[in-house]
Amino acid sequence: MKVYPTSNIRNVVLLGHAGTGKTTLAETMLFESGSKKRRGSVVKRSTSSDYHEIEHEKGKSVFSTMLNLDWRGNKINLIDTPGTADYVGEVVGALRVADTAIVTLNAEYGIEVGTERYWQYTQKYNIPSLLIVNKPDSSQAKFQQSVDMAKERFGRGVVVVQYPYSEGEDFHAIIDVLKMTMYEFPKDGGKPDKLPIPDSHKAQAELLHNELVESVAENDEVLLDVYFEQGMLTESQMREGLQQGLLNRDIFPLFCCCAERNMGTGRVMGFIGNVTPNPLEANPPRTTEGKEVKLKTEGDPLMFVFKDSSESHVGDLLYFKVYGGTPSPGMDLLNHSTGNTVRLSSLYLVNGPKRNEIAKVNTGDIGAAVKLKDTNVNDILHIKGEDIDIEPIHFPEPIIRTAIKLRREGEEDKLGTALHQLQREDPSLQVEHSQELKQVIIHGQGEEHLAVIEYALRNRYNLEFDFVQPRIPYRETITKAVRAHYKHKKQSGGAGQFAQVSLLIEPLREHMPEHSDLKVRDTQEIDLDWGGKLIFRNCIVGGVIDNRFMPAILKGIMEKMENGPLSECRVRDVRVSVYDGSMHSVDSNDAAFRTAGLMAFKQGFMEAAPKLMEPIYTIEVTVPADYMGDVMSDISTRRGQILGMDSEGSIQKIKAQVPLEELDHYATRLKSITQGSAGYMRTFSHYGEVPRDIQQGVIQQTEAQQLL
CATH class of the missing domain: 3.40.50.300 (P-loop containing nucleotide triphosphate hydrolases)
Structure with missing residues (x-):
């Protein structure tokens, strides 16, 4: 060639x-x-x-x-x-x-x-x-x-x-x-x-x-x-x-x-x-810090991987652009992301479904390679000893999600492998193995995108499954302060268990007042993995509970926060002060204080006017002016709040905030009411309070599942 x-x-x-x-x-x-x-x-x-x-x-x-x-x-x-x-x-x-x-x-x-x-x-x-x-x-x-x-x-x-x-x-x-x-x-x-x-x-x-x-x-x-x-x-x-x-x-x-x-x-x-520029004349790529990466035809090989395609009888076909030098088969290059050495085997010139093997790829040209171990989209390949940085491709955030429920038991690993490969090929797909929701959830760019994923799972990987409604990652919190007490006492022959704790449980707010009857000895501010914070304070005086039991009390509280008292959703934004309790010289241990902390928190939480919070997303809808009224009306029916509007010629942009629960099929609805002429993007904004009727429904559903 x-x-x-x-x-x-x-x-x-x-x-x-x-x-x-x-x-x-x-x-x-x-x-x-x-x-x-x-x-x-x-x-x-x-x-x-x-x-x-x-x-x-x-x-x-x-x-x-x-x-x-x-x-x-x-x-x-x-x-x-x-x-x-x-x-x-x-x-x-x-x-x-x-x-x-x-x-x-x-x-x-x-x-x-x-x-x-x-x-x-x-x-x-x-x-x-x-x-x-x-x-x-x-x-x-x-x-x-x-x-x-x-x-x-x-x-x-x-x-x-x-x-x-x-x-x-x-x-x-x-x-x-x-x-x-x-x-x-x-x-x-x-x-x-x-x-x-x-x-x-x-x-x-x-x-x-x-x-x-x-x-x-x-x-x-x-x-x-x-x-x-x-x-x-x-x-x-x-x-x-x-x-x-x-x-x-x-x-x-x-x-x-x-x-x-x-x-x-x-x-x-x-x-x-x-007229149009060749690669040397074109606007160059940049580093993550915004500096230009100059292309050098006589320099060392520098390759940027921008696409992964799985081809039958070949495997992963990785497409790259050469930003320096002249890569050829047999070269050993360093993968900047993994630090591992990658050997270039065959290099190809691709024209649709046809692949022609080539001896080298010049600077600025685009080629493809196979058998590049542990190499993915956005990876940079270069010689050892160089420190090369190129701004990666930033893929858009997903706008739709669905959960996968397998029809056959024992295929969880097979599903995981398939989704991992599909995500390698398509980084705009996001896969979530949610322990919180106990679901495998895939996030995509629209109904058609999910349909392509479904097609691949069924035809390439022979999986039988259903797309089901994904659960909502609600959060629980409280609206008033309460004091809770719990005594854990267990005797079953031999050494027993004894622990008694008193907690002050409060909704976390800025500039919270102190309590005259509490003396704070130690404070831990914990940024929770699921968002929000827990402030845990040791206010024990007189040694009624040893300091060595504080981690166990905290562990019990955290355990309950991961599986909230109200609806089994995660708890956020609370301040807990341990201010009193008692222990036994023989029967008190970590396990006893963990249980006492968990139960005291559970009881107090339910008395503190608990409420559910739901994820709120900011959406930006791009729509022709003719459909603007219909789109705004539909957003209102989804408990959405319009934040503003802007126009660029005949194209209108509507910004609003809408609960995630109302967005699961919004992409389909938007296409329907605008004859396919509108699109939207969404980003997570914050957690907002759930209306009382919806909260009651979630609680009832949780109680029904607990009875199964």
């Missing part, structure tokens, strides 16, 4: 809302470049990306797919990504190693919610971006509306490079205002004829051409001076200005193409080869 120098490599990621035609665009690029002799079809399940069985079933991209092609001596690494928000984990990994992003828009709808979200990631990673308005042949195509929406949302940097001569069924030609040429295509697409711009479009083309030149000039002082002096820029000056504007994210060129009919893709690939 041909190995390309770094200067001739372009790493491009395809982004866009579902249905904008990314997979078809990628397929057409492969065909137009000669990498494929026959153009595949999503409908016929014959595309180079979307080759997994589950993608065939769903008729859409589920995984990011690595493709590559040669266009006039330049190697274009093309990463096709899913457009459905449920698979966003596949997108952020691809974005992390791309040097340029192509954002596809559907000419019918313009900027959609998915586009908005992915654009934010291009901003986060500072990736040069260009836009393509696809499907101008649709009967409902509105090219100018798409342009207006893009400028409204993404700013003045959006500049038109191409626009359709006509839209809808009559679409057959594209006017290029950079080249000032009209490309007229044959009926079946392919190589166009280059024609003069018709008189009817000259005024519009010249206006857009001038806007493009002015945008290029105003972002570079030298070019601006040239433009003022000469009133124009040469082709090389335009290329230079466009590239710098792209790198600075000052300019976002907008193209037009019809991927389905192979009209316009060649021009886009030409722009990628001539």
